[in-house]
Amino acid sequence: MSNIIEATDEFVLNLFKDKLPSTFVYHNYTHTKRVYKSINEIIEDSQFNVKDATILRLAALLHDTGYIEKREGHEEESVRIATEFLESQDVEKDIIEGVQNCIMATKFKGTPKGKLEQIIRDADSSHFGKDYFQEASDFLRQELKSQGIRNYSPREWRDENIKVLIEKHQFYSDYALKNWQPVKEENLAKLMKERKKDSKKLKKEQIKAQMKAKYKDASPxxxxxxxxxxxxxxxxxxxxxxxxxxxxxxxxxxxxxxxxxxxxxxxxxxxxxxxxxxxxxxxxxxxxxxxxxxxxxxxxxxxxxxxxxxxxxxxxxxxxxxxxxxxxxxxxxxxxxxxxxxxxxxxxxxxxxxxxxxxxxxxxxxxxxxxxxxxxxxxxxxxxxxxxxxxxxxxxxxxxxxxxxxx
Structure with missing residues (x-):
């Protein structure tokens, strides 16, 4: 099975190098390798059979290939590309189906159904529980800006991250809850602290402006x-x-x-x-x-x-x-x-x-x-x-x- 993993890695690298637009500064080969590394962390800490481990590794490498065609609905496009490639490599049908299910689980809608879907979901969002969270987050903001989707200000992006971390994201696997959840909470605390500090500064500036305007109006x-x-x-x-x-x-x-x-x-x-x-x-x-x-x-x-x-x-x-x-x-x-x-x-x-x-x-x-x-x-x-x-x-x-x- 190691041969198919290596072939898939090379396929994704060449695919992104040749067809992925340069505006994808977050959803690119670097992100793919980070997800792949996170999958390996969980596999090495847990007990998986060879087939399940292969499904997770292949899904990690192929889950964002659909971005070469479109942004919205890229998961379905990734499933199509993954299916065509794996079939060309004579991969077993049940492994292909497992990869398809894992890729669709990265859509972040609803609760993942099985253990493999939970793990791939955790790996795809593992940057929330990593030390490089701020760096990865900034790359995603720049990607949204460069593609004309939305130009978030630093303050708006911080508030959006806080909202996602509190309301929209959660880890499912035991490994993620044990190892990534504490770091996620630290990252969230940093964002909350920055917002509080910024809020105090903004409030102070507003009071200062109000006092200045009041003094200007009151004083002749x-x-x-x-x-x-x-x-x-x-x-x-x-x-x-x-x-x-x-x-x-x-x-x-x-x-x-x-x-x-x-x-x-x-x-x-x-x-x-x-x-x-x-x-x-x-x-x-x-x-x-x-x-x-x-x-x-x-x-x-x-x-x-x-x-x-x-x-x-x-x-x-x-x-x-x-x-x-x-x-x-x-x-x-x-x-x-x-x-x-x-x-x-x-x-x-x-x-x-x-x-x-x-x-x-x-x-x-x-x-x-x-x-x-x-x-x-x-x-x-x-x-x-x-x-x-x-x-x-x-x-x-x-x-x-x-x-x-x-x-």
């Missing part, structure tokens, strides 16, 4: 900081806009005055009617420039504070004008005192925001007046030039020569 700190940040940024942008507008007015009116001085003042001796409109134009431009300068003119501050000011919370330490003359040590001390008091921090920011608003109010009021004078002065000047040219009764060509002698 974030909203307060956002308010000050947005308000101060808007004030600074508006201040930049005001300075830009003032610079535009300064540049435009400087150009206007330069052109007037270069082209009109030299014509007053012969064209006296230009005096008054030119004077209005120059005065409006000069006043516009003066107001633009006033709008952007910085205020001078004393740049000092006392310890009493800090104690009374009357000094705004966020504005450079209040500390630029102080020594570094004094300023550092004042900042430390400020940071100790949350209310003082917000009070300083509020003061800074308020006085920035006051500065902006002054700038924009002066700028409004500046633009008004510039527009009114320009209109009056144009009207005055029109009246002066009408009184002098000169042609358009002469006006062009006065403004631009090279025309």
């Amino acid at each position: 700190e974030r909203g307060i900081q956002t308010f000050y940040r947005v308000a101060l940024r808007n004030h600074i942008k508006l201040s930049d806009i005001a300075d830009t507008k003032a610079n535009i007015l300064l540049s435009v009116n400087a150009i206007i005055i330069s052109l007037i001085l270069a082209n009109l003042f030299s014509k007053f001796d012969t064209n006296s009617y230009l005096v008054w409109p030119t004077t209005v134009f120059v005065l409006s431009s000069a006043v516009t420039m003066i107001l633009a300068v006033i709008a952007t003119r910085p205020n001078v501050t004393r740049g000092e504070f006392t310890k009493e000011d800090v104690a009374n919370k009357s000094v705004n330490l966020t504005f450079f004008g209040n500390f630029h003359k102080m020594k570094l040590e004094d300023y550092q001390w004042a900042i430390n005192e400020l940071l100790k008091d949350r209310d003082y921090v917000y009070s300083s920011l509020t003061k800074d925001l308020y006085f920035l608003g006051k500065v902006l109010d002054r700038k924009y009021r002066i700028l409004r007046l500046t633009y008004t004078i510039f527009v009114i002065g320009t209109i009056i000047s144009i009207i005055a030039f029109g009246i002066s040219f009408g009184v002098a009764d000169i042609s358009v060509e002469e006006v062009s020569k006065i403004v631009d002698p090279e025309a």
Whole structure:
């Protein structure tokens, strides 16, 4: 009988090597040899006749050959392949029938009927009671994933293994109950311990997230900081806009005055009617420039504070004008005192925001007046030039020569 065992082993090895898809990282020749080894453990520990031992060994080698054709219903396919091969090897009919029954017993449905079916069932699931259980289990998870059956997360796969070990699996033979059941219980205990530890960690993270969300909702700190940040940024942008507008007015009116001085003042001796409109134009431009300068003119501050000011919370330490003359040590001390008091921090920011608003109010009021004078002065000047040219009764060509002698 040893010859048929060796022939069967070689047949299964070549069959898997040639036809088994590479996605079968668990149900392969390695798994087959593990089941075969487990069968031999039971046979060596028990008393079996040669025929029963042969049936068990052949069933162990052939029980997963059906995977070369399909996954679902592979047991029936394994029976077909085993029958064809064993018949080709002139194996006795009762041995073939015994192998067929043992292969179908690996289907894990219901309770195995006979002793041989119980043993092959135990051997097929012997990895539950082995030290390599975790390794074999991981290979099975990867196989299910690579074949698109289901992608279990590590946590889901652990829970599935616990469910199988507790609810769906049991050993039947005396050898398995004596030697593999204790290791199975150890493997189950490890999984339960991991789940408990993971559950505590998950619960801790959930509580932490809930507390964080609750604190975030309950505390106005974030909203307060956002308010000050947005308000101060808007004030600074508006201040930049005001300075830009003032610079535009300064540049435009400087150009206007330069052109007037270069082209009109030299014509007053012969064209006296230009005096008054030119004077209005120059005065409006000069006043516009003066107001633009006033709008952007910085205020001078004393740049000092006392310890009493800090104690009374009357000094705004966020504005450079209040500390630029102080020594570094004094300023550092004042900042430390400020940071100790949350209310003082917000009070300083509020003061800074308020006085920035006051500065902006002054700038924009002066700028409004500046633009008004510039527009009114320009209109009056144009009207005055029109009246002066009408009184002098000169042609358009002469006006062009006065403004631009090279025309």
